Amino acid sequence: MASPLNFQSFKPVALSVPTISAKLNFSDLMGAFKMRLGIGRDHYTVTPGLYKVGNPDSHSDVLVSANYKLSFDMLRKNLESLNLWILVIDTKGINVWCAAGKGTFGTETVVKSVKKWSLEHIVEHRNIILPQLSASGVAGYKVKEQTGFRVLFGPVEARDIKSFIEAGYKATPEMRKITFPIKERAKLIPVDFLYAKYKLLLILFVLFFFSGLDKTGFLFSKMLETGLFPLVSVLSAYIAGIVLATLFLPWTPFRAFALKGAFWGLVVTFANTLFWNVSIMEFLSLGFLNVSIASFMTMNFTGSSTYTSLSGVQKEMKWALPIQLIFACIGFILFILSKFIGPCNI
Numbered sequence: 001m002a003s004p005l006n007f008q009s010f011k012p013v014a015l016s017v018p019t020i021s022a023k024l025n026f027s028d029l030m031g032a033f034k035m036r037l038g039i040g041r042d043h044y045t046v047t048p049g050l051y052k053v054g055n056p057d058s059h060s061d062v063l064v065s066a067n068y069k070l071s072f073d074m075l076r077k078n079l080e081s082l083n084l085w086i087l088v089i090d091t092k093g094i095n096v097w098c099a100a101g102k103g104t105f106g107t108e109t110v111v112k113s114v115k116k117w118s119l120e121h122i123v124e125h126r127n128i129i130l131p132q133l134s135a136s137g138v139a140g141y142k143v144k145e146q147t148g149f150r151v152l153f154g155p156v157e158a159r160d161i162k163s164f165i166e167a168g169y170k171a172t173p174e175m176r177k178i179t180f181p182i183k184e185r186a187k188l189i190p191v192d193f194l195y196a197k198y199k200l201l202l203i204l205f206v207l208f209f210f211s212g213l214d215k216t217g218f219l220f221s222k223m224l225e226t227g228l229f230p231l232v233s234v235l236s237a238y239i240a241g242i243v244l245a246t247l248f249l250p251w252t253p254f255r256a257f258a259l260k261g262a263f264w265g266l267v268v269t270f271a272n273t274l275f276w277n278v279s280i281m282e283f284l285s286l287g288f289l290n291v292s293i294a295s296f297m298t299m300n301f302t303g304s305s306t307y308t309s310l311s312g313v314q315k316e317m318k319w320a321l322p323i324q325l326i327f328a329c330i331g332f333i334l335f336i337l338s339k340f341i342g343p344c345n346i
Contacts, residue, residue, distance in 0.1 A: 020051045022080040035070050038191040046072045048090040050117045054083035058124045066091040078158045089113040100137030107139045114147045129154045185246050192242045204231050213339035229276045237290035240264040241297030258320035261298025265291035281338035289331030292324045
């Protein structure tokens with residue numbers, strides 16, 4: 001008895017499959033710009049389902065993508081002049097790499113999507129091309145066992161998909177290599193910069209307010225006179241943890257991201273003393289705060305980097321977060337105490 005997945009049993013079905021353009025319009029570009037700023041990032045999605053580029057037929061290739069629109073757009077803009085199918089799976093609006101680590105771009109979701117959209121009735125061949133960055137979450141042999149479709153892992157970069165297909169679905173060593181140059185790191189700075197903006201504003205407000213403390217009570221004039229330095233110091237640590245640590249990531253000492261950020265927190269703390277005349281107590285207080293803030297912000301970058309693994313991130317956060325919290329508490333306590341202790345400048 002013939003298998004339902006046998007080529008001879010292939011019976012094409014009429015489906016209303018939407019056609020998508022390989023060219024991005026102004027709305028797509030503006031959407032990508034907003035994503036870089038973290039605006040509406042959690043809802044920037046594509047409806048899961050089957051799409052077509054050009055005029056594909058039953059012999060055309062099938063690409064699989066996440067339903068995070070930025071990932072989807074990065075793929076389709078490199079498909080001009082091609083005729084193929086794109087199967088978009090529901091990754092809960094998460095990009096391919098992160099979804100593979102979290103399990104939303106995994107074996108089960110791929111299998112469900114292939115079955116749901118009756119892919120065996122769309123194409124005669126039995127191959128689907130998945131992004132290489134999904135490999136950590138997808139067991140190809142299980143997909144084949146449950147659907148009859150063989151998984152081919154495409155190149156890392158969507159721009160290489162044409163060359164990959166033209167070469168008979170073979171990737172060069174360069175196509176398999178994940179790079180993270182300074183240009184790519186810089187693209188991630190805006191969204192990370194705005195990630196904790198409200199927490200930053202709260203910290204700045206608290207420091208500015210407590211700058212007015214004095215042995216005699218609270219002086220508004222003192223707040224205005226001395227409140228600028230802690231604001232500049234903490235803001236510079238926030239920027240250093242995101243911008244400097246990101247741009248100089250390969251050259252910053254230490255392997256752990258939390259320590260890389262702490263390094264830059266110390267650098268800006270000492271740099272600020274070149275321009276401000278502050279007491280030793282206030283210097284120490286802001287040093288603890290700056291190290292805590294810069295360390296936390298750089299550690300947050302681990303989810304955007306090729307330098308870490310999921311288990312490595314979890315392990316680092318387990319020991320780093322308590323230390324960052326302790327340093328922040330010490331910093332705030334010392335800052336308040338510095339307002340009641342006579343000046344001893346450095």
